[in-house]
Amino acid sequence: MTRETLNDRRLYTPAMRTYVLSGILLLAVASAVTSAQKAIEAQPPTAAEAKAFVDGADAELLKLTTDASHAEWTAETDITDDTEATSARMNEKATGRTLALTAESHRFDHVALPSELRRQIMLLQVTAPAAPKDPKLLAEQTQLAAQLTGMYGKGKFCLETPAGRQPVPEAKCLGIDAVSSMLAKSRDPEEMTRLWIGWHAIGAPMKDKYARFVELQNIGAKELGYHDTGELWRAGYDMTPAEFSAELERAWVQLEPLYRELHTYVRAKLIAQYGKAAERADGMIPAQLLGNMWAQEWGNIYDIVAPTDPRLAQFKPINLEASLKEQIASKDPAAGSAFAEKQDLSSDRGHAASLAAGKGMVHYGENFFTSLGFAPLPKTFWERSQFVHPRDRDVVCHASAWDVDSAEDLRVKMCIEVNADYFATVHHELGHNFYQRAYNKQPFLFRNGANDGFHEAIGDSIALSITPAYLKHLGLTSAEPPAEADIPLQLRTALDKVAFLPFALALDKWRWQVFSGEIKPPDYNKAWWSLREKYQGVAPPVERSETDFDAGAKNHIPTNVPYARYFLARVYQFQFYKAMCDASGYRGPLNRCSFYGSKAAGDKLNKMLEAGQSRPWQQTLKEMTGTDHLDAQPMLDYFAPLYAWLKEQNKMNASL
Numbered sequence: 086m087t088r089e090t091l092n093d094r095r096l097y098t099p100a101m102r103t104y105v106l107s108g109i110l111l112l113a114v115a116s117a118v119t120s121a122q123k124a125i126e127a128q129p130p131t132a133a134e135a136k137a138f139v140d141g142a143d144a145e146l147l148k149l150t151t152d153a154s155h156a157e158w159t160a161e162t163d164i165t166d167d168t169e170a171t172s173a174r175m176n177e178k179a180t181g182r183t184l185a186l187t188a189e190s191h192r193f194d195h196v197a198l199p200s201e202l203r204r205q206i207m208l209l210q211v212t213a214p215a216a217p218k219d220p221k222l223l224a225e226q227t228q229l230a231a232q233l234t235g236m237y238g239k240g241k242f243c244l245e246t247p248a249g250r251q252p253v254p255e256a257k258c259l260g261i262d263a264v265s266s267m268l269a270k271s272r273d274p275e276e277m278t279r280l281w282i283g284w285h286a287i288g289a290p291m292k293d294k295y296a297r298f299v300e301l302q303n304i305g306a307k308e309l310g311y312h313d314t315g316e317l318w319r320a321g322y323d324m325t326p327a328e329f330s331a332e333l334e335r336a337w338v339q340l341e342p343l344y345r346e347l348h349t350y351v352r353a354k355l356i357a358q359y360g361k362a363a364e365r366a367d368g369m370i371p372a373q374l375l376g377n378m379w380a381q382e383w384g385n386i387y388d389i390v391a392p393t394d395p396r397l398a399q400f401k402p403i404n405l406e407a408s409l410k411e412q413i414a415s416k417d418p419a420a421g422s423a424f425a426e427k428q429d430l431s432s433d434r435g436h437a438a439s440l441a442a443g444k445g446m447v448h449y450g451e452n453f454f455t456s457l458g459f460a461p462l463p464k465t466f467w468e469r470s471q472f473v474h475p476r477d478r479d480v481v482c483h484a485s486a487w488d489v490d491s492a493e494d495l496r497v498k499m500c501i502e503v504n505a506d507y508f509a510t511v512h513h514e515l516g517h518n519f520y521q522r523a524y525n526k527q528p529f530l531f532r533n534g535a536n537d538g539f540h541e542a543i544g545d546s547i548a549l550s551i552t553p554a555y556l557k558h559l560g561l562t563s564a565e566p567p568a569e570a571d572i573p574l575q576l577r578t579a580l581d582k583v584a585f586l587p588f589a590l591a592l593d594k595w596r597w598q599v600f601s602g603e604i605k606p607p608d609y610n611k612a613w614w615s616l617r618e619k620y621q622g623v624a625p626p627v628e629r630s631e632t633d634f635d636a637g638a639k640n641h642i643p644t645n646v647p648y649a650r651y652f653l654a655r656v657y658q659f660q661f662y663k664a665m666c667d668a669s670g671y672r673g674p675l676n677r678c679s680f681y682g683s684k685a686a687g688d689k690l691n692k693m694l695e696a697g698q699s700r701p702w703q704q705t706l707k708e709m710t711g712t713d714h715l716d717a718q719p720m721l722d723y724f725a726p727l728y729a730w731l732k733e734q735n736k737m738n739a740s741l
């Protein structure tokens with residue numbers, strides 16, 4: 086049974102699709118633009134023309150993105166050269182039209198328009214893909230995007246194979262899920278170092294391709310009027326790119342003291358466990374010791390850092406995996422055999438059982454949303470989703486949520502196993518699906534999160550309600566632990582949620598500087614590590630050089646998915662959670678609130694979800710929380726008991 090680290094789950098929305106333009110379409114585009122320009126010279130366009138243009142674009146984009154989604158779904162649930170090629174072609178087609186419509190939309194830049202129309206045009210312009218117009222360059226970019234994604238997806242670490250050598254035929258080769266699982270469980274520093282180096286080797290062959298991919302995207306971004314692709318990515322937040330950078334930095338300043346206390350505490354515990362292997366004179370934590378390939382979430386080493394004070398140590402975290410298995414098996418006997426000791430999961434019976442167990446997990450998430458007053462998921466969700474790894478083909482297991490037709494065809498794509506991590510992941514992914522359905526009455530260009538951080542935060546704000554009291558209500562634990570047990574529980578949560586913040590920040594700071602040219606290819610790796618050292622306080626296990634490309638060993642770099650959204654989401658989720666706790670009438674310490682079953686909380690949430698991207702996110706946030714900016718205070722309130730405790734522990738350790 087592997088335990089996976091599905092930390093930064095992917096969201097599928099029009100804004101993030103990397104479309105690329107095809108040659109034939111380009112000709113059509115060129116003539117469309119020319120006739121548009123002629124029209125400008127003749128007479129200024131009217132608001133009625135703008136309305137007709139937006140309506141037409143809306144309908145066309147809906148159709149094109151639906152086609153592209155069908156192809157991409159097929160490509161990700163059956164990775165072959167052909168499905169990749171089909172998906173790339175559909176994306177080219179959609180990209181071509183998106184870029185053409187974006188170009189055409191500039192006709193209306195100086196026309197007085199109703200705000201709703203103006204906003205749709207603005208969103209079309211800021212969500213345009215960074216892709217060059219030159220058809221040869223575009224084709225090259227599409228190919229690179231597909232190759233980089235494929236190199237990551239097919240990446241393997243072969244045991245007992247020296248770096249750079251072909252694996253011997255009998256070598257055991259592991260994908261990222263298997264390697265992650267081993268790293269999570271290992272308590273042998275040498276083995277962890279081996280795993281870390283082995284996986285990071287997949288990055289090196291990507292480096293030149295990635296550098297070229299960046300160049301090509303930047304050509305596209307410049308053609309759209311931006312300095313570089315990073316600026317284009319930061320333009321989608323109803324504020325200037327510079328204001329957006331400042332918004333993140335401000336929240337990090339609020340949160341850094343909490344992170345520093347956590348880092349100090351964890352480092353001391355690791356040194357106690359591993360001695361010299363964990364102790365560096367510069368105060369960094371060796372990245373391979375934190376139970377996660379990217380040291381981005383540290384929950385897997387909870388056993389090493391758990392409180393030893395007997396008053397706290399008596400409270401063991403609830404063994405959710407065991408109780409989930411027991412309950413799922415009792416509700417659905419067909420699922421039960423998935424957990425049997427010697428069950429072969431590749432047999433028909435074994436596979437059917439894991440599928441039933443996977444669905445059982447998803448039902449918990451759905452049940453939370455329906456308790457808030459949301460309608461159940463459609464029947465097709467259960468028929469079309471990928472819940473577990475198929476037996477006969479390569480798939481992308483990285484969990485994601487889809488709305489294939491931007492309306493009712495909701496799906497998840499996961500390789501679910503029954504454990505606490507996936508329990509949280511299921512809630513996360515369904516947050517996307519319920520958001521997608523809630524805004525499906527909006528015009529197509531508004532069918533999106535208020536910003537992409539919102540989309541990532543919804544499910545997690547729900548999952549914060551998975552308190553011991555809630556688990557007791559579900560019958561997943563028999564006794565609700567007393568208030569003193571909050572510290573171990575909060576520590577476990579902080580290892581994931583707080584530890585993640587500087588990683589997320591460092592990742593996109595690196596990428597923004599790569600796009601802007603501040604970081605050049607000869608310094609890719611050095612800069613990657615200097616940012617990770619600065620923000621996270623972690624260092625690689627062995628000396629790295631520019632023949633390595635460690636960023637490439639992280640999914641979101643080769644697949645080119647923006648990452649700032651995950652930083653936003655970690656902070657927003659506490660803002661949303663607090664708002665729903667307040668709406669439910671809860672009074673008490675924030676970390677003990679569950680709004681399960683509260684229709685008032687559900688109404689509040691639904692209002693926010695239905696609005697989609699139809700208004701600036703600041704307005705939507707203000708209506709939900711009373712605040713119009715990213716605010717770390719609810720997160721700090723939530724972790725207040727832990728923060729006080731960590732400071733105390735670190736003071737004690739320092740005086741030893």
Ligand SMILES: [Zn+2]
Binds near residue numbers: 093095540
């Ligand atoms: Zn997500």
